[in-house]
Amino acid sequence: MTSQHQVTAPGSSAARAAATDRGDRTSRLRRHGPLLGTAVAVLAVLAAVVAVVGVGHRPAGMDRRVQDVATTLKCPSCNGESVAASNAPIAQSMRVEIRHQLGQGRSPDQIRSWFEQRYGSDVVTLPSPRGAEVLLWVLPGLVLCGGAALAWGMVRRRGRMRGSRPTGAAALPGKRVAVAAGACLAVGALVPAVVWARTGAGQADQAAGAAAPATASPNRPLSADGWAKVGTSLESQHDYSGAARAYRHALSLEPRSAALRVRLGFDLLRAGRPRDAVPVVRALSQHKSAERPLALLVLGLAQRSEHDPAANHTLRAFLKVAPNHPAATQVRRLLAKDG
């Protein structure tokens, strides 16, 4: 089946052409009528089926409903995963809680606001239609409408050419290119400068250090945290002198960390260097702190290996401060042996 259409040429034949066009159109309609009718009918039936089945469809089953609510919540301590997807213990607990509340008959919105009260507004990933979040729905709409208008304009513009035709390849003069390149470099240098001035390189370091990432910290010599990790890994391989070296590095970066100090002491002790362990933990053992019991333990055991008479005194101090410590029974046995 063919169809022909002529573009009307300017001139007196316009009227004749227009009439032929109209006649063509009606005959076309008559020819294709049944075809178009079938198409419309098929689509109408399809739309009806989709509407009846699809719109009324609600996910059944508690499991599915829990997942649907969980997808709209963010796990608060798992790097952006949703509660539905995360395997973290807290996400599991949250799913149990969601199931419990759904069972009580609360609506998903109520459950979301319950979590929002406890974890803050950023635990809900479904943007609410209030406040600035309206932009999330409005802006894409604007983009679509603007783009559609542009596109329609381009399609409708039947062959009209705006502006001048490109007359051969006229390259930009070198000076102009230099201007563009200069603008590039200026902006490229300005932006980092501004950001660093505002935040201060020190603060950036602090933030990075505080984040304590699981992977190593980049762009600086190994951080205290990194060295501590090396130490732990060496300990697990029973390389205590290597671990002690690692903890020394860590301490040099974070001299005030009592925890690192105690670990260093432990490793020195286990590496068979009690004499080195003593000065490391001595100061710690004298002041009240969370690490004092362990420091006393290390000090006491180190002094014992050195046959230092102060050992028993230290160990007894340990027992006084931490009578329920896992190592306490062994220490008692040691002291009992000495009489």
Add this chain to the structure above:
Amino acid sequence: MASWLGTFALALAFCAALAGTGLWARAAVTGAPAPGRWTGLAPLSGAALAVGVAEWALLTHDFSLRFVAENGSLSTPVYYTVTSLWAAHDGSLLLWVLILTGYLAVVAARRSGTAALHGWATTVLFATTAFFSGLALFTGGVFDALSPAPSNGPGPNPLLSDHPAMGVHPPLLYTGLLGMAVPFAFAVAALISGQVGRSWVEVVRPYLLFAWTALTAGIVVGAWWSYAVLGWGGYWAWDPVENASLMPWLVATALVHSVMVQRRRGALPAWNIALAVGAFLLACLGSFLTRSGVVGSVHAFADSAVGPVLLGFLAALAVGVAVLVLMRSDRLGSSRHVGKVLSRGTAILANNLLLVTLAATVLIGTLFPLFAQWGGGPEVSVGPPYFDKMAVPVALLLLVMMAVGPMLAWRGDDPASVVRRRLLPVTVGAVVVAVVALLAPTGVAALLTFGLAAVVVTGVLTDALGRVRRTRRLERRRLAGLLAHLGVAVLLVGVAASSSYSSVREQTLHPGDSVTLAGHTARLVSVGRSRDARAMSTDARLRLTHGSGPAMTVSPGLSFYPAQTMTVARPAVVSRLSGDLYVTLLSVDGDRAATVRMAVNPLVGWIWAGGGLMVAGSLTALAGRRRRRRPVAPPPEPARPEPAVLETARG
């Protein structure tokens, strides 16, 4: 020694890139003959040497290198030692530079396009290479030396040393993202040289297709890897880093289509330039989001200090191109007509509109929490619910375009003819919808997806058969397009089915207990513990049965890595054509109780199959291109008679 050699290699790459920029810029401005091909090889050899030194250090466990001390370990298997180069930010930057210099070498060596176009494009690429190699040299600490070298290290992040995709996904992704630099470079060259017509588009097409192939493959492999490892079958979480790779892909797909319009009709020159620039800018934005730590993501590198510098680079590119466009606006205004309302050109324009809108939406959603945070308001999260809501209508409309667009004529089609040719596919689609609605009712979006996908598939097949019958052969390019569209339809069916029909159940089991889901039963046999050099693992052995079929044993587990104090889940996935059974071990209580999560994900495999088809399609297009050598000179000035063209009918 390794430290010195590696730093030297990076410095070589950086200096060669700087020198190359200067040489090629001078040649382009003065019109002198282009510098030799070796200029492109110099940065490449520097980058290759740097990567080689880093890998050698990793493989020989040279802990005197800071990077190896932080990411290497004596107990990591060889494969993961090699891949640990890109497990951390610094090393991945080396891989980035290597791939970029690879592209640079190829572009510098192949004299494609006019001298001006090629010259400026190579200059831009050299400048980009100079930036990134400078970044690696000055901010990257891969080759820093450590004075007392430790005897061992913690090894790479356990999530990144658990699955073979680690060796495939990042290189593919980087190849795809960096490949966008070539169209970008040529677009800028077109602006500078004034040759905004067909020539730059012709030259760019093979690079664009190659990069698109790599990017598609990279994203699909990444989704498959996420699915296999992160638990519960989440192959796409609209995570900021995932979005960062999707946005360039969307724009690149738009560009792949719209270059056809410029080739056939000479239309949309400014639009193509905008797309080419946009794709690369989005790729750089993605790099910034991943490396700067502004967004929390399970895929992001830990907070690194290159954030402001990358942001500056992005701003510099944007401003530079804006200035160029303004200088050239007179030239870009003129364009030819896209086509009539019902023509291939208009369909492609509509396709572009949809893709770009989706890319803009993803961008808005990804950046919104950042802006909200700065604005001082309450902290906002934008997650899957939003993105899914926005993406679904666009995907459906894209299916509609795919059903109708490829068979429209460039000159225009008449509606009745279109309806006639699509009557069969639409009927098939309607039947599919009816059948699915009756047998497995689900929501509107999924039903429409199945129906439209059926229309697309039927349409693709009838078009192919019709063409073969008429012309006795199928053009490679047409076959490529058909395969790619088929792939998209199959992928969307997989996505719709796995999100509509999937079911999940969590339960705590004691040995002997079982949990049933969708006809599958899992019975806990035993809970075991094991230990190796790297991790302490717990496994739950489960016996799976499905109706009367054969039984199967799986052992999902949890591994705790003391060196990084991280627990990684190892789910058990049983894949079949009809779907996957996915079992995750959530927690263990002593040796007696195990909490498992069982999920049934129908038709998930179709997602990977669809991705494979898309890649196959674009590979077909790439392969076909080599045979047709088009002339390199710019096309003669258009002498087409306007507009009184007698349009002949389609048979």
Add this chain to the structure above:
Amino acid sequence: MTARKTVAAIAGLLVVAVAVLVLGSAMGDTGHARSPLQGHKAPALSGTTLAGRHYQLKLRPGKATVVNIWASWCGPCREELPLLVHTLDRWSGRGVRLVTIDTKDGPVAARTLLQEVKAKDLLAVQDPQGQLAVSWGATGVPETVVLDEQGVVRARWLGQVSTDWLDRQLRRWAPA
């Protein structure tokens, strides 16, 4: 370039500059997340204690409350418990009580730990599925929350608590 184009150019560059600066500033922000419950009435706390009795947290005039969330499998919790008990012993005469939530734990392991730290009589409400912890907005263990005598949440500490911090908070919120 025409005047209009120049204006357009400047406008465009300004937009880019603003966007970049905004993003850059957002990069510098580290911002502490305040506990969303702060200043509000404490959530409900009821359940079966490790000792087997039922317990419900009720407002007690003249008594501030310290709520601690712990688990026997959590290392820092084990280290923190004796310290906590010791500190609260000091304050018990001054109108402060300690209530703990033992979350996602087995009763046997929990009771064993309490024996070890000689805190057998510690009031520990069992929370096997973690629902209580979630209800209190916990993101991990250990966590400590300080309530004033009206039952309003006043302070929260994530991680192992120190005597210094506890003393400071109790000095502020314990009844005079």
